[in-house]
């Protein structure tokens with residue numbers, strides 16, 4: 001029997017009414033002859049609430065993140081347990097043979113990196129045995145797994161997307177349908193740019209860059225997995241009642257028919273720019289700075305080393321604002337212990353990152369110049385620039401973020417296919 005993976009995000013399961021709608025959608029696929037694995041997120045807002053409860057357990061004068069990461073995962077994974085059970089119950093009420101599965105029951109095995117664990121293995125025999133006994137739908141709690149020492153782990157924010165793609169790969173599913181609150185992947189976040197256009201298809205490479213630069217419609221890791229195992233992923237709306245909506249297919253580059261030079265604009269609102277002033281410019285200095293940052297779990301993105309003057313230089317890097325305290329603590333600790341020398345550490349926490357992404361950049365020159373000119377015309381100052389083969393990212397003042405996204409969307413004519 002063909003097998004389908006369907007994933008429902010938090011806004012799609014926010015109320016019992018919506019859970020019933022999701023169940024109806026699943027039932028349509030069962031009636032079409034599929035065995036279905038449904039991956040569920042927690043109800044929208046639930047994971048944030050659980051995280052805030054964890055934060056409330058630390059007293060105000062303690063530095064953030066001083067808690068047992070294993071207990072953090074035990075708590076924040078619980079939202080998915082509830083929606084998995086509820087959806088299974090509602091399906092049973094609709095005469096669909098269904099049961100819920102927690103990560104540990106599958107068991108979905110992960111690394112032990114709590115709060116950002118990686119999936120290592122999904123044994124298929126337990127679910128397959130139940131399918132062969134007549135179960136039609138396995139409702140699996142997304143976002144959670146089990147480490148080798150039998151502790152509950154979570155996969156990072158947005159991790160249910162990754163659970164879904166990993167199940168699709170492990171079970172050889174025909175397709176992995178990601179149901180969300182938009183009807184597909186757009187040229188940019190439609191909440192920020194009214195002219196954003198829905199794409200019919202996008203390549204794995206472009207989606208990977210868009211996701212890693214902040215387009216949260218898919219978790220980056222899920223796109224990586226889809227690319228590696230060639231899983232056909234489709235993003236579509238859980239609010240559209242039509243059983244035949246097209247959504248957006250994420251697929252191999254050669255299967256993409258639409259080919260604009262720039263595929264889309266992504267952004268990340270909560271970025272910080274940190275500058276170490278007067279670092280001694282000698283071999284090993286980058287390793288001395290970025291080694292401790294990586295050990296402290298700081299997600300460093302852009303890096304710029306300024307010109308050297310009298311053997312001293314400034315080193316600038318960007319990271320998410322939520323990592324700023326950790327970065328400061330790590331760098332200051334290493335200054336005290338004499339491993340790094342610098343005069344001052346300046347954090348600008350009012351910046352955002354905007355990126356344009358497109359495979360066409362490999363063969364078309366001038367995208368960077370057009371991007372910089374557009375920002376100049378809007379009087380937006382660029383603070384840091386990085387590029388890859390198919391992406392250009394800039395750091396700008398956060399207050400100009402929406403303006404920049406809209407201006408770039410216009411300049412690359414993303415509202416239409418050219």
Ligand code: ADP
Nearest residue numbers: 009010011180181185186188189191215216217
């Ligand atoms: P879910 O709860 O279903 O996982 P998310 O909130 O994680 O949903 O992702 C969907 C959201 O992603 C949309 O509501 C939209 O605001 C945002 N988004 C950002 N970039 C894009 C894009 N390029 N195309 C579509 N949606 C995008």
Ligand code: ASP
Nearest residue numbers: 041047143157158159160
């Ligand atoms: N509930 C988790 C989160 O909010 C996982 C997910 O929704 O994918 O991050």
Ligand code: MG
Nearest residue numbers: 009158216217
């Ligand atoms: Mg999501």
